[in-house]
Structures are given as structure tokens and as C-alpha cells.
Amino acid sequence: MKTNFSVVPKLLARNPRLAGRIVRSFAGQKKSVIVDKRFHPETTKVLSLIYFRLTPLCNLRCVMCGQRGVKGTMTGLFAREEAKKIVPLDTYKRLVDEIKHKKPTIYLWGGEPFLYPDLFPLVDYMMEAGLAVSVNTNGTFLAKNAAEIVRKGWHALFVSLDGFEETNDAIRGKGSYQNVVEGFEAIKREKARQGSHLPHMGIVTTVNNLNYKDLYRLAEAANDFGLSWHIFNLGTYTNQDIIAKQQTFMKEALDSEATCIEAFDTGYNEGIDGRDLHQILERIHAMHSDHPVITVPALNPEKIDLYYHDFETLVRRNCSVPWSQANVNYNGDVHFCADYPDYVIGNITEKPFFEIFNGEKARRFRTALRGSPEGLFPGCSRCYQNMLCGEKIKGF
Numbered sequence: 001m002k003t004n005f006s007v008v009p010k011l012l013a014r015n016p017r018l019a020g021r022i023v024r025s026f027a028g029q030k031k032s033v034i035v036d037k038r039f040h041p042e043t044t045k046v047l048s049l050i051y052f053r054l055t056p057l058c059n060l061r062c063v064m065c066g067q068r069g070v071k072g073t074m075t076g077l078f079a080r081e082e083a084k085k086i087v088p089l090d091t092y093k094r095l096v097d098e099i100k101h102k103k104p105t106i107y108l109w110g111g112e113p114f115l116y117p118d119l120f121p122l123v124d125y126m127m128e129a130g131l132a133v134s135v136n137t138n139g140t141f142l143a144k145n146a147a148e149i150v151r152k153g154w155h156a157l158f159v160s161l162d163g164f165e166e167t168n169d170a171i172r173g174k175g176s177y178q179n180v181v182e183g184f185e186a187i188k189r190e191k192a193r194q195g196s197h198l199p200h201m202g203i204v205t206t207v208n209n210l211n212y213k214d215l216y217r218l219a220e221a222a223n224d225f226g227l228s229w230h231i232f233n234l235g236t237y238t239n240q241d242i243i244a245k246q247q248t249f250m251k252e253a254l255d256s257e258a259t260c261i262e263a264f265d266t267g268y269n270e271g272i273d274g275r276d277l278h279q280i281l282e283r284i285h286a287m288h289s290d291h292p293v294i295t296v297p298a299l300n301p302e303k304i305d306l307y308y309h310d311f312e313t314l315v316r317r318n319c320s321v322p323w324s325q326a327n328v329n330y331n332g333d334v335h336f337c338a339d340y341p342d343y344v345i346g347n348i349t350e351k352p353f354f355e356i357f358n359g360e361k362a363r364r365f366r367t368a369l370r371g372s373p374e375g376l377f378p379g380c381s382r383c384y385q386n387m388l389c390g391e392k393i394k395g396f
């Protein structure tokens, strides 16, 4: 499981257009690293991926979630108050008009994106602008909306599922597994009825100490869901030492708080046996299935234990995110780090997007990141975005 390269032929055979889109997105990412980061270190002309965290609200309470879980920073009354600040549809439409010439891939998430009241008109507008749109959802609302999702030809759904039934429900709440299964079935039925191949559907599984021994059963069950991919995300974890270092660094270098990282010191990494996990993932990768299985990050088997038990050891370096990606938060704040939205570079209700993306705060962030050891801040060591796009460190 040293690389995910083996999935490429399967993806090409099954979904050539989807494979083409992914390749284009990675090419944009690479260009940002090779050209912009090197020759214009403070600014960028690339925008290959833009995340929209549409709402702070969610109907679930998954234990490890940095927003709504046991250590979550976005719960209860606070979340309900924050939800009053959600960006209206017209503001998002204006933003789409500003960015569409760059052809970024769009990733809608939350909270739970189906709780954003204008999700359907927003996706319509983005698709009419020629953008590729992905929706990351807990799956609860898929069955109810299946006919419309298929009729509109949504491109891609990333549905979270963290284990076979009992395991998943212990993490994501009772009944959540069945809801997702019913959602997949409803979409499959509608695709057949409407004669459509869209949306592509895939699972995202976040590995933790509650589910890692049970991943094979989920992978087996997933063979019946009609998927285009199954992603195993090794998870974002940290500890108090790293949090303290990140907070000191952010204060000194960027004059910023760093509170969101605290939500990822969950302890759900504890007790994961890296050798066991490697063997389980190997069996899953070897299983006969129509869809590709992708592990993020794909690690050398010897190093998986370090991933979970020594967060100071880096496995990917040179974060390229600020040179090609942005996150827009539910209140319009723009930031680079999806899970750590403390450092805000501007707000889309106040300024045009590209003035923010190459503005003073964005440039300061890029300069600090480029000047940091290994091109990372102390809190970046297990960041999902860097696991996806960062540079592999030799031996890992």
C-alpha cells in the first residue's frame, strides 16, 4: 500500500471522464507547486479546488468529528447562533461568477451540506457555470432527494461511512448505516429509471481505533452499493504538545489564534496497531471489486504505526494548498486550512475573491509557510489536505 497508483487503470476503465477531471485537478495542483510557489512565492494564479463549508449545522454527532464530535468546536447553542450567519445564495452566485474562468473543482461540505437551505439552486448555478461539483455528505438525506439529485445530474457524492453497521453506528449514531444504504439504493434505482450514470458515488471512511479492525466487512458490503471509489482516510490526529507549538507559532508568525486544532486531540488513534491495519488494508486492496480503493495517505507499512503514535514524525511535507486551494466558511470567511479555519484571509461578503486570495493576509501566510521547516507549520503533521497534496517524504 505504498502508493495509490494501482487504482488508475480501474478508474480509467470505469470512469474515463471522472479520471480525466481528477488528472486535470492534480495537474493544476502540480503547476501551482512548480510555477507559482517557486517563482511567485507570495501569490498564485491557480485555483484548482475550492471547498465550501456551507453550514455549521449537522444532524449527527460523530464522535471523532472536529466540529460536532466529543471535542467538537461547533456544537449546541453556539452552532445555532453561528448558523444565522450563513452566506445567502446570491452572494455565492456572485462568487461563482468571479471564479468560474479558473475552472476549480468544487467541494461542498459542512456540517451537513443538505442543511444549507439553497443547496439545490446553488449546485444548479455552479454546474451551469461549467464547474465540477462534489458533495460530501453523511448520507442521511440522499434517499429523500435521490430523484432530484439524479435528474439534475449532480457529478459526485462523497458519502461518509465508518464501518459495517454496528461499528458505523457506534461512531456516527444509531440508524446512520441503514440511512446511507437506503440512500445508495435510492440513487441506484433513480439512475436506472432515469437512464443516467450520474452522480458518481463513493464512500469516505475515516480510520480510528473504533473501526480499524472492522474495515474489511465494510469494504465487502460496499461491493453492492454501486460505487465509483472507496477512500480510506487515515484520519487527523494531534496531541497537546503539537497544539501548544502550533498556538505559539501562529501567534508569533501570523498574529493569529489557533483553537480549532484542539478538536483533533481526540485520542481515537490510541491502540491502533499499524501492522494489523496494514494487513487489513492490503486485504481490502486485494479484494475483487469494481471500484478503486484509495488510501490517503498511502504509507509504507513499516511507518503506519508512526502515523498514529508519533505525530512529530512527518510523512508528507511542503504543503501546496495555499497556492491552489481555498476554503469558504459558512459565514463567508476565506481561509486555506479546511479543518483549522482560525486564520482568515478575508470575507467574500466584503471583498472580491481574488483580492482576498492574493491579498496581504494570504501573502503573509504563504511567506510564513514557505519559510517554515519542511514547508509545514507545527500543527500540519496529520492535516488531511497535506496528506492528499503534500510531497511524499522518502521512506514513507
Ligand SMILES: C[S@@+](CC[C@H](N)C(=O)[O-])C[C@H]1O[C@@H](n2cnc3c(N)ncnc32)[C@H](O)[C@@H]1O
Pocket (backbone or CB within 6 Å): 058, 062, 064, 065, 066, 067, 109, 110, 111, 112, 113, 136, 137, 138, 139, 158, 159, 160, 204, 205, 206, 233, 235, 236, 237, 264, 384
Ligand atoms: C466534517 S464532515 C462534513 C461532511 C458531512 N457531514 C460528512 O460527514 O460527510 C467531512 C468529513 O470529515 C470526516 N472526519 C470527521 N472527523 C474527522 C477526523 N477527526 N479526522 C479526519 N476526518 C474526519 C468525516 O467522516 C467526513 O468524511
Ligand code: SF4
Pocket (backbone or CB within 6 Å): 058, 059, 060, 061, 062, 065, 066, 067, 068, 069, 110, 111, 112, 138, 160, 172
Ligand atoms: S456527519 Fe459530518 S459534520 Fe456531522 S458530525 Fe459527522 S462528521 Fe461531523
Ligand code: SF4
Pocket (backbone or CB within 6 Å): 319, 320, 321, 322, 336, 337, 338, 340, 369, 376, 377, 379, 380, 383, 384, 385, 386
Ligand atoms: S498542511 Fe497546514 S498549512 Fe497546509 S492546509 Fe494543512 S493545516 Fe493548512
